[in-house]
Amino acid sequence: xxKPSIPKGTRDFSPSEMSGRNYIFDTIKEVFHxxxxxxxxxxxxxxxxxxxxxxxxxxDKLLFKILNSGDFKNNLSERDLLESNSPALGSKISEKGxxxxxxxxxxxxxxxxxxxxxxxxxxxxxxxxxxADRPQKGRYREFFxxxxxxxxxxxxxNEHELVKIIDNVFSRLGMDTVIRFNNRKIxxxxxxxxGEGGRMTEITTAIDKLEKIGYEGVLKELSERGLQExxxxxxxxxxxxxxxxxxxxxxxxxFLKSSETGQAGLIEIKQLVNYLEKxxxxxxxEFDITLARGLNxxxxxxxxxxxxxxxxxxxxxxxxYDDLTGIFGLEDVSGxxxxxxxxxxxxxxxxxxxxxxxxEASSKIMFVNFGETYLSPVFKYLNQLRSQNISSELYPDAxxxxxxxxxxxxxxxxYVGMVGEDEIKEGLITLKDMKTGEQxxxxxxxxxxRLTR
Amino acid sequence: xxKPSIPKGTRDFSPSEMSGRNYIFDTIKEVFHxxxxxxxxxxxxxxxxxxxxxxxxxxDKLLFKILNSGDFKNNLSERDLLESNSPALGSKISEKGxxxxxxxxxxxxxxxxxxxxxxxxxxxxxxxxxxADRPQKGRYREFFxxxxxxxxxxxxxNEHELVKIIDNVFSRLGMDTVIRFNNRKIxxxxxxxxGEGGRMTEITTAIDKLEKIGYEGVLKELSERGLQExxxxxxxxxxxxxxxxxxxxxxxxxFLKSSETGQAGLIEIKQLVNYLEKxxxxxxxEFDITLARGLNxxxxxxxxxxxxxxxxxxxxxxxxYDDLTGIFGLEDVSGxxxxxxxxxxxxxxxxxxxxxxxxEASSKIMFVNFGETYLSPVFKYLNQLRSQNISSELYPDAxxxxxxxxxxxxxxxxYVGMVGEDEIKEGLITLKDMKTGEQxxxxxxxxxxRLTR
Numbered sequence: 001x002x003k004p005s006i007p008k009g010t011r012d013f014s015p016s017e018m019s020g021r022n023y024i025f026d027t028i029k030e031v032f033h034x035x036x037x038x039x040x041x042x043x044x045x046x047x048x049x050x051x052x053x054x055x056x057x058x059x060d061k062l063l064f065k066i067l068n069s070g071d072f073k074n075n076l077s078e079r080d081l082l083e084s085n086s087p088a089l090g091s092k093i094s095e096k097g098x099x100x101x102x103x104x105x106x107x108x109x110x111x112x113x114x115x116x117x118x119x120x121x122x123x124x125x126x127x128x129x130x131x132a133d134r135p136q137k138g139r140y141r142e143f144f145x146x147x148x149x150x151x152x153x154x155x156x157x158n159e160h161e162l163v164k165i166i167d168n169v170f171s172r173l174g175m176d177t178v179i180r181f182n183n184r185k186i187x188x189x190x191x192x193x194x195g196e197g198g199r200m201t202e203i204t205t206a207i208d209k210l211e212k213i214g215y216e217g218v219l220k221e222l223s224e225r226g227l228q229e230x231x232x233x234x235x236x237x238x239x240x241x242x243x244x245x246x247x248x249x250x251x252x253x254x255f256l257k258s259s260e261t262g263q264a265g266l267i268e269i270k271q272l273v274n275y276l277e278k279x280x281x282x283x284x285x286e287f288d289i290t291l292a293r294g295l296n297x298x299x300x301x302x303x304x305x306x307x308x309x310x311x312x313x314x315x316x317x318x319x320x321y322d323d324l325t326g327i328f329g330l331e332d333v334s335g336x337x338x339x340x341x342x343x344x345x346x347x348x349x350x351x352x353x354x355x356x357x358x359x360e361a362s363s364k365i366m367f368v369n370f371g372e373t374y375l376s377p378v379f380k381y382l383n384q385l386r387s388q389n390i391s392s393e394l395y396p397d398a399x400x401x402x403x404x405x406x407x408x409x410x411x412x413x414x415y416v417g418m419v420g421e422d423e424i425k426e427g428l429i430t431l432k433d434m435k436t437g438e439q440x441x442x443x444x445x446x447x448x449x450r451l452t453r
Numbered sequence: 454x455x456k457p458s459i460p461k462g463t464r465d466f467s468p469s470e471m472s473g474r475n476y477i478f479d480t481i482k483e484v485f486h487x488x489x490x491x492x493x494x495x496x497x498x499x500x501x502x503x504x505x506x507x508x509x510x511x512x513d514k515l516l517f518k519i520l521n522s523g524d525f526k527n528n529l530s531e532r533d534l535l536e537s538n539s540p541a542l543g544s545k546i547s548e549k550g551x552x553x554x555x556x557x558x559x560x561x562x563x564x565x566x567x568x569x570x571x572x573x574x575x576x577x578x579x580x581x582x583x584x585a586d587r588p589q590k591g592r593y594r595e596f597f598x599x600x601x602x603x604x605x606x607x608x609x610x611n612e613h614e615l616v617k618i619i620d621n622v623f624s625r626l627g628m629d630t631v632i633r634f635n636n637r638k639i640x641x642x643x644x645x646x647x648g649e650g651g652r653m654t655e656i657t658t659a660i661d662k663l664e665k666i667g668y669e670g671v672l673k674e675l676s677e678r679g680l681q682e683x684x685x686x687x688x689x690x691x692x693x694x695x696x697x698x699x700x701x702x703x704x705x706x707x708f709l710k711s712s713e714t715g716q717a718g719l720i721e722i723k724q725l726v727n728y729l730e731k732x733x734x735x736x737x738x739e740f741d742i743t744l745a746r747g748l749n750x751x752x753x754x755x756x757x758x759x760x761x762x763x764x765x766x767x768x769x770x771x772x773x774y775d776d777l778t779g780i781f782g783l784e785d786v787s788g789x790x791x792x793x794x795x796x797x798x799x800x801x802x803x804x805x806x807x808x809x810x811x812x813e814a815s816s817k818i819m820f821v822n823f824g825e826t827y828l829s830p831v832f833k834y835l836n837q838l839r840s841q842n843i844s845s846e847l848y849p850d851a852x853x854x855x856x857x858x859x860x861x862x863x864x865x866x867x868y869v870g871m872v873g874e875d876e877i878k879e880g881l882i883t884l885k886d887m888k889t890g891e892q893x894x895x896x897x898x899x900x901x902x903r904l905t906r
Contacts, residue, residue, distance in 0.1 A: 019491075035839065038468035038472075042459070044551075066520070067519070069514075157850075
């Protein structure tokens with residue numbers, strides 16, 4: 001006999017978890033729609049050629065690969081089998097992988113369907129992604145991303161719009177957040193000014209760890225990566241810089257005066273700040289020079305959002321990418337987008353008790369089953385309630401009333417309806433309020449009214 | 454340069470396709486909720502031990518297997534590599550597979566979570582499934598199932614409820630359907646009466662093909678499967694039987710009088726017919742003695758639904774299974790459920806033009822971008838519209854008006870708002886109706902009213 005289980009790092013979602021998750025997804029979708037974004041979906045499986053090389057070496061290792069179907073061994077030579085290492089053999093017996101994020105499939109989608117798309121293309125996408133990461137608290141091998149992107153427009157109004165979307169989502173969910181932003185061009189400008197322009201990835205990767213490994217940790221990592229002491233010294237004030245947005249901008253104006261890219265980044269940041277002054281948000285918003293974001297396809301603005309109350313890491317992040325579709329043959333299409341992490345948002349909302357009471361769906365009423373003789377009026381009532389989308393059910397078995405009530409109770413069904421001989425004669429329903437225990441007799445019209453309140 | 458493509462048998466869904474699909478999913482969910490069913494979700498990947506052997510030999514071959522991550526070749530001997538055939542080697546390098554349907558994961562879920570579940574457990578599940586089938590028109594390797602089941606109750610009221618659910622879904626979608634039903638016990642009774650009780654699977658499999666290969670085809674297949682001529686002769690009238698439900702029931706009363714199981718099936722069918730007389734449905738409903746349904750876990754009632762207008766095969770089907778959870782160690786838990794095929798329903802609705810006009814979501818209004826100077830009032834209007842969930846957008850670039858209008862046009866945005874120097878002075882918005890081309894000036898309150906109409 002098998003003892004049933006699921007693969008590590010994956011989860012089942014019960015009705016109660018689903019109701020919380022759907023509350024989050026529905027809120028996010030509502031906001032996306034209110035800003036004119038429309039949904040697309042892409043397949044769970046993509047060709048490995050689409051995925052490989054897009055997430056760095058580490059990412060390639062974390063792809064779940066699908067074994068070719070049929071007689072996959074057929075074309076393999078003895079040499080293939082014995083002499084290839086696992087990745088090499090893997091690539092011979094697997095052509096497809098599960099999607100790792102929604103951004104690369106989106107870029108693939110845009111290129112593949114470019115002739116059907118009206119640009120600027122505003123799309124959102126809410127689907128699971130899979131990563132063969134080591135499972136740990138809050139990190140899963142299957143999790144949902146909620147991506148919203150606009151592609152085909154360079155306007156910084158898009159960056160502003162995304163900040164507004166982030167603010168709208170978290171306001172509606174009742175979460176207090178800090179939205180941090182930066183610009184990759186500024187980071188590049190800083191690194192260029194330090195004379196290390198060729199080491200953009202290494203240095204940003206180290207800076208990106210500031211929160212995780214701390215100030216000293218980053219300095220150590222920079223030295224280990226071969227940066228000279230005087231260069232590390234010049235990074236120190238940037239890592240530690242405090243002050244308001246204006247203070248930071250003034251400092252950078254001076255620091256970046258010889259870097260064209262850095263200057264361009266500053267202009268972009270200032271424009272975004274200007275839009276946010278004209279049309280502000282309710283969240284805290286902070287220009288953070290040390291925000292780096294790991295993914296290398298970002299080329300302009302970058303964003304990261306955290307809860308102010310619970311330190312669980314980033315709950316939303318993204319940025320502008322100037323050439324994501326270039327890898328699939330469509331050049332010069334700039335896009336910007338952010339991705340909401342539904343799992344962490346769920347955890348925070350649960351911990352802070354932010355789900356609205358009664359958001360867990362259940363039937364509004366359960367009718368007691370007194371046996372065949374008494375079913376006809378109940379059928380009629382059920383049809384009428386359901387046609388008004390009032391969730392209602394009939395206990396399927398004519399068992400003891402106590403058992404039926406206990407079912408209603410454990411499913412949080414607020415009302416129980418009873419239709420026996422007397423009720424049928426009088427055309428009434430006995431309604432029991434499961435919270436107070438009170439019972440009363442009423443006709444169907446009154447019952448329906450009660451249930452829609 | 455890669456030419457982007459997706460694996461064969463999989464699909465991208467554009468915003469317009471998504472809007473039709475979501476219309477179907479939302480309708481189905483609405484009905485499920487109105488009957489008191491709640492959603493669960495299970496992981497895309499299941500352990501192969503959970504999946505293998507549940508769908509017959511053919512099904513095992515159609516499972517998509519996930520290559521073990523990391524150094525999967527590590528534990529393999531030279532003999533493993535060279536002497537195993539593909540399935541044997543596959544089972545050594547793969548422990549997980551993509552789910553093939555929602556029923557087996559549901560059974561696994563019920564057993565795994567039995568201590569948290571209140572029985573009878575009414576759940577629905579809408580998720581994609583994957584099968585390495587040969588792709589063809591209307592058959593995909595990734596497709597969505599919408600399953601609704603109640604488990605932990607033997608009552609035939611559940612069967613009746615499912616017929617009501619089917620009827621409700623297709624009524625709301627505007628589709629004319631025929632719901633055919635039968636009972637596996639009757640099929641077993643017939644085969645038992647013929648003295649072939651040991652060949653249930655073979656004979657039902659042959660009968661199941663009646664629509665596909667026709668009357669003569671089934672007879673031929675039965676002979677080929679080794680049935681004697683006089684037995685085949687006795688099946689003939691059953692395959693050809695015409696008449697109303699009462700006629701069929703009378704015929705079977707006689708035919709099955711010596712089969713206990715057959716009699717039990719008849720009692721069940723009569724009870725269901727009785728419920729459907731007390732509480733009828735709008736769809737055509739037909740007791741079909743030849744309906745068999747391929748899957749072997751069915752033990753009682755079976756259902757199949759077809760469109761009356763478009764012959765595309767089954768669009769919904771299911772039945773009762775008395776021991777599905779038994780394979781995972783939980784005995785004596787009977788369940789019944791049906792599954793809606795969203796893809797075929799979509800195809801039919803598209804062909805018959807059944808999607809309600811305007812169901813394709815788009816922004817209700819797009820504001821023209823006249824440049825930085827004129828943005829502030831537009832920001833204000835957008836905030837107010839969006840807070841009322843009125844989808845609205847601002848064209849992100851201050852390009853020629855013609856280009857902006859052409860974008861609104863191709864996205865079917867019904868109204869375009871213009872706020873220039875005069876409008877700002879007067880506190881008005883010039884609104885262009887994109888259908889009629891008419892323009893008028895109005896204040897924001899009037900605009901909002903217009904857009905909510």
